Amino acid sequence: MINQTISVAQTPIVFNYQAVVRDTSNQPYKNQPVHLEVQVRDGNDQEVFSDEHDVITTTLGVFNVQVGSGENKTGDLSVIDWENGGPFFLHVTITVGATDPKKFELTPTQLVFVPNSLYAIQASKSRTLDGFSAGPGIEVAANKVSNTGILKVEKGAGIEIQGTNMPVIINTGVLEVIAGTGISLQGTPAKPEIINEGVLKTDLAGGQLTGEFENLSIADLNAKNGDVLQYHQPSQKWIPGSSVPVGSIMPFAGPESKIPAGWLLCDGRGVDQSGVYAALFDVIGTLWGTGNGSSTFNIPDFQGLFMRGVSYTDTDNYDADKANRTPKGSGGANEVGSYQPDEFAAHNHTINSMNGTSGIGSGIYPLTGSSLGGANPQPVSSSGGSGETRPKNVYVNYIIKY
16 A cells, blocks of 8 residues: 655756555554656657656655655656646656565556646746846856846846746856855955855855855755664665664664664565665675575575674684584685584583492493493482573574674
8 A cells, every 4th residue: 555645846857756655554664675667648648758766665655755856767857848738647666675586566546736737847948038137148048047237136037046947147257146145256266255144045056165154054864863874875865774784693682673774574584686785795795605506696584693703724723623614605614604513512421329230339420321331320310490500591683783
């Protein structure tokens, strides 16, 4: 079950798409990777735009994307003929989960408010540039202003100071913007100067962001208290993360439902080699399992197990049986990912006396009763619990960073 919401974003070349993903029992798919294939088609069912997005749902099963900001496949939202080419329809295919992905192809939704808004913005850019005070060296042609003199921009059609929808301005002289609160631009193309005593708002930015800023904020991206930002190469975005490296394993004192974003329970599941888990695959490969043999790999399975350091060339021989360990994946016996079952070391017991035997005094004998000799050999009685030899312990969840 998927509930959809479409709304207009601040920038004219994207619009928001939000949905809640639930299973057949109306339970949310929480903290799950979601892959979206989005298409805009015209009334003749011809595709005019498409892009794809990879996101992770919240604990309520909610995700939000901006159509037009994903991995572009075809077309450009800014050049669609919203006035004459409609009606337009939004087609969305959603794939949820990595281990057992579920794919949903949603019923096409007619776009109503978004095209109207985009067309209104497009019209304001392209029809007239009234509000410009022309001076020496200024040429106005369509949506471009060429200036070799002094240009004063007063608020008019196509001018929006607190947004990104401004016409292209080529300036080789002095540019002064007097529309907006407290903003002025003065200088030359080689070294322009922006003086801002009011509010300067941009929805999309490129290049490097440097300098000192008060109250600078970014989208929450499902962040939690204490998160830091890290760069996620598969999505090419900054996302909430931690300072620990990918592949780190740590004990977690909470239940599975409280595992933070960016971490997985060490339960041996198979996950995709590409996409959300590509960085983890780059670190551990198939040492913990080869998955389906092509597109997936297994994460560690620590359910009910203790951890032990790899011996490698250890001369103290702390793990005398290291060569007989069992690899879980593509590694060797004495490598990360190998498994060792429980074992009880061979030993002898002291027997002080044996009733009903002759010729045997006190001493140390093997555990096998028949090896004692004499007329009436006796076995040594067993003691202890059943199943395993273990120290005192507590349960935790082991989790791995991806």
